[in-house]
Amino acid sequence: MAEGQKNQNQISIELSEEIAEGEYANLAMIAHSSGEFVIDFIRLMPGLPKAKVKSRIVITPEHAKRLLAALADNIQKFEDSFGEIKPVNEAPSFPMNFGGTVGEA
Numbered sequence: 221m222a223e224g225q226k227n228q229n230q231i232s233i234e235l236s237e238e239i240a241e242g243e244y245a246n247l248a249m250i251a252h253s254s255g256e257f258v259i260d261f262i263r264l265m266p267g268l269p270k271a272k273v274k275s276r277i278v279i280t281p282e283h284a285k286r287l288l289a290a291l292a293d294n295i296q297k298f299e300d301s302f303g304e305i306k307p308v309n310e311a312p313s314f315p316m317n318f319g320g321t322v323g324e325a
Contacts, residue, residue, distance in 0.1 A: 243274045257284040 245261035252258065261275045279287065299305060 245274050247271065252281070252284075256280060 243261065243263075245263050247262040247264055249260045249262060250257060251260075257279050259277045259279070260273045261277070262271045263274050264271045295305065
């Protein structure tokens, strides 16, 4: 295969410093319509009645299914390396207080 043909099949992905830092989320809410899935990544903080959506991702149903498969594959690889991820048995209450005391300032 010629070098020019090889480069045509590659995608260059740019990752800015701001995005590379990531955004912590401990809750995801998912909604869908016939044409898209909307995933809101949310950060809940202990003792606070409000939670903030940190990122919203909108994808097609086909991309959602590929994401599901990619997550399943990566979870399996993680568990093969680090052991089974134990699911939490009870659903979180809102607002979450993480079982600790609420501080006062």
